[in-house]
Ligand code: ADE
């Protein structure tokens with residue numbers, strides 16, 4: 001029996017397995033520049049975040065209809081459930097689809113069709129978090145928030161993803177203020193490739209409740225102290241960090257040191273179809289690489305429920 005856990009950092013588009021990508025390409029008459037699924041998988045050699053994002057956004061061309069999004073989400077829930085996931089807070093990137101003339105309603109309703117049946121079919125409860133692409137203008141994010149208004153009953157929160165360096169959180173100050181006034185929860189990717197200052201800025205300027213990644217927090221002892229004191233959750237993604245070369249090897253990952261420092265860290269898969277494993281695989285890999293004890297694995301699983309937007313009626317605020 002895998003440890004029951006929550007997954008809090010998972011991009012639904014990052015669960016698009018090569019086989020499903022080819023099946024959708026055929027159904028939607030989209031030509032892919034790869035011979036087959038195996039050929040596509042061979043292209044998954046990334047040098048950094050941007051080299052991944054280029055391929056990732058390109059492959060989204062196969063996602064066109066609400067049914068495509070339903071199938072994608074249902075496949076994720078089946079895999080996640082098999083690895084012990086009981087609750088998932090799932091990111092999606094509306095702008096990556098609206099830019100291809102796929103309406104936001106098609107995306108949200110397609111995903112919601114699968115997620116609404118998640119408990120019954122897979123024993124997984126879910127929430128949906130809409131991410132803004134930080135390398136696009138803030139005006140585009142604001143227009144996306146506006147376009148999402150008819151679908152907010154399906155959406156719990158907002159996040160910030162895509163190319164980090166050069167796109168500090170403060171760029172999205174007004175968008176996050178507007179999201180908060182709509183009652184949405186707030187998270188943001190920070191400190192994946194960007195500096196620790198982006199983590200502090202996401203807390204100070206955007207008022208986020210969780211930091212996605214936060215890998216580089218350890219470079220700033222004062223920031224670590226603040227994150228520990230306030231028990232602000234960090235959603236780490238160790239396999240992603242290795243594949244995108246944020247760390248050299250899994251053995252070099254600071255997860256264990258972060259736990260030892262008293263940080264509230266969780267382990268997640270980010271884009272499992274691209275990075276070599278779903279969240280149960282990730283637990284297994286870090287246990288081996290970092291010689292984690294069973295107690296430490298249980299702490300990580302417990303942290304995942306503590307950091308989730310479950311049973312917390314009110315947004316977490318720094319005291
Ligand atoms: N979008 C999908 N995966 C991402 C990651 N690891 N960082 C930033 N944006 C992303």
Ligand code: ZN
Pocket residue numbers: 009011161189212270
């Ligand atoms: Zn991510």
